[in-house]
Amino acid sequence: MKIHSTLTGRKDDFTPVDGKTVKMYVCGVTPYSAAHVGHAMSSINFDMIRRYLEHKGYTVRYVQNFTDIDDKIIDRANRLGIPASELAEQHIAEFFHEMDALNIKRATVYPRATQELPKIIEVIQGLIAKGAAYATSNGDAYYRVTKDDDYGKLSHRTLDSMVAGARVEPGAQKEHPMDFALWKGAKPGEPQWPSPWGPGRPGWHIECTAMSLRHLGETLDIHGGGADLIFPHHENEIAQSESFTGKQPFARFWLHNGLLQLGEEKMSKSLGNLVTIKEALERHTADAMRLFVLGSHYRSPLKFSEESVQAADRGAERLRTAAGAVSKGNVNPVDPALFRKRFDEAMDDDFNTAQAIAALFDLAREINRGAEESRGVQQAQATLKELAGVIGLTLKESSGEGKTDMTPFLALIQEVGEPPKEMPEEMAKAMSHLIARRAELRKAKQFQLADRIRIGLGDLGIALEDSPEGTKWRKAR
Ligand SMILES: [Zn+2]
Incomplete structure (x- = not known):
């Protein structure tokens, strides 16, 4: 290399x-x-x-x-x-x-x-x-x-x-x-x-x-x-x-x-024009931040904008979807060898991540097409996950949250009634359930129980923000 x-x-x-x-x-x-x-x-x-x-x-x-x-x-x-x-x-x-x-x-x-x-x-x-x-x-x-x-x-x-x-x-x-x-x-x-x-x-x-x-x-x-x-x-x-x-x-x-x-x-502290990591992670997944950064060569300067990171969010979603796509058949499996070769060649050339990522997106497209045609995709999906991991992508919905202990959230969901049939395994799903449940309770004028959700979440470091467009949540610290 x-x-x-x-x-x-x-x-x-x-x-x-x-x-x-x-x-x-x-x-x-x-x-x-x-x-x-x-x-x-x-x-x-x-x-x-x-x-x-x-x-x-x-x-x-x-x-x-x-x-x-x-x-x-x-x-x-x-x-x-x-x-x-x-x-x-x-x-x-x-x-x-x-x-x-x-x-x-x-x-x-x-x-x-x-x-x-x-x-x-x-x-x-x-x-x-x-x-x-x-x-x-x-x-x-x-x-x-x-x-x-x-x-x-x-x-x-x-x-x-x-x-x-x-x-x-x-x-x-x-x-x-x-x-x-x-x-x-x-x-x-x-x-x-x-x-x-x-x-x-x-x-x-x-x-x-x-x-x-x-x-x-x-x-x-x-x-x-x-x-x-x-x-x-x-x-x-x-x-x-x-x-x-x-x-x-x-x-x-x-x-x-x-x-x-x-x-x-x-961007620098002395110029005062900065976005903290904490703020960025409240709005984007770790995978999106990583795709945004690695979409350019490490030696090039990079311009930060919300739109670029949002585009990276959608890119991460495409990779995740392909990694989890289900094919009905197993014939004529998608061969990932060519994509692996392109990935390694790009990375061997002074870590050309932009080209390596392009190979991952092409592999994702092949997997999606293969799944539609009922071809075998499992080997190609294993390669996609492996190579994504080599550049630090998790292909999880929200990387940092994989480590969150869900127990207190599930207890809160039980406490305020009407728990879902399948209990959520991720923060994002637990939060959308709790926000919907709180809206129901408020509509039914059960304000004490609705407040219990806001206060219980506050104890877990989550703040709710109501606006005309609905309720948003963010991690307070
Ligand atoms: Zn030094």
């Missing part, structure tokens, strides 16, 4: 160094506020890459960090009047909840900056000993870019061109404007850890170098992240890691996903 690397700017044959285990590091989030669909896009793309590598027979050791100490965390925690660690903890819990709902496989390890201080300090000490970094009199430590001959090789820029746009914070004792912080001396009231240069906290870039070295070793097979991390974050990771180990390359393949745009701009 061939994979494109940002470092070389071309597609190259991929096999892991040891032939078996792919060492993969993907930069994670700074848990200071709700994750948005831009994070979902990145997570879905790297989850797809990891799943496909596993489908090829490799073991993937997948490491993703949490930057759980940083200016934004400290600022927001101060405004909320809670410790920075508490804010980070809340958002990490929320992140896991949302990743599970999106059917993202869990990483092998989730290191956190605040838990990796010994390795971070060891790397900074090593860099200072080699002359690649220096400590200042005010307790900071910086990486010395002028000592690094190939600084700029990932973003394909020269040091001179970077200096033109550089802004140096007042008070920073830097030798060169592009030198970047490895350690930040403590300011009053900030969380701090002891170090040989005085109390403080690590810079952002150094944590990823320390975590990669500690959890994956000196050479990564794949390093991933959003295209907005190429400079300065990944450029700086390369500089630190290769200066520390003396080995090149730090990462053999650099993969960057294109950015998600809302309207004409990049």
Whole structure:
């Protein structure tokens, strides 16, 4: 298979160094506020890459960090009047909840900056000993870019061109404007850890170098992240890691996903134009979100709109219907081999998910036609489900809800009377029953029992919204 690397700017044959285990590091989030669909896009793309590598027979050791100490965390925690660690903890819990709902496989390890201080300090000490970094009199430590001959090789820029746009914070004792912080001396009231240069906290870039070295070793097979991390974050990771180990390359393949745009701009917390993952999952299934993201190549930018995700919702429905289609006969079975070949060839070409998905839709069409003609479709359906699973599609009505414990909902259905003959197995069906039952009760002026439904659902984290078009439900939290 061939994979494109940002470092070389071309597609190259991929096999892991040891032939078996792919060492993969993907930069994670700074848990200071709700994750948005831009994070979902990145997570879905790297989850797809990891799943496909596993489908090829490799073991993937997948490491993703949490930057759980940083200016934004400290600022927001101060405004909320809670410790920075508490804010980070809340958002990490929320992140896991949302990743599970999106059917993202869990990483092998989730290191956190605040838990990796010994390795971070060891790397900074090593860099200072080699002359690649220096400590200042005010307790900071910086990486010395002028000592690094190939600084700029990932973003394909020269040091001179970077200096033109550089802004140096007042008070920073830097030798060169592009030198970047490895350690930040403590300011009053900030969380701090002891170090040989005085109390403080690590810079952002150094944590990823320390975590990669500690959890994956000196050479990564794949390093991933959003295209907005190429400079300065990944450029700086390369500089630190290769200066520390003396080995090149730090990462053999650099993969960057294109950015998600809302309207004409990049979706970001700082611009304030974002849709949270929670909001998106209230309106769409995880499969729809995934089909929407993987409908474009991972390196391309993607525009988010309700209409596009709704179209993906209908696409997911088509795949689901084909996977469950019933044929009356078993003759002349539909052969899925050609579709599997197209799927694998597309994915082997730098994860061309758009073409792989096109093969799945064509297979779905063949299955539907075969079922109409009473041909055998079971083998083709097994292939459809398997390949959909390789890119993380569940083909379930609502992925996140498969994990919901239905017991309290069924108890509520019993309690308010007239339960259906077949008790629902999915949230969506339980909710449509309860909403219809509540409407009946209100019509019959049994308001107390009707209210019991609204209150009972509220206890289960479900909010009802009445409008002239009817009653809608959503997960409150
Ligand atoms: Zn990173």
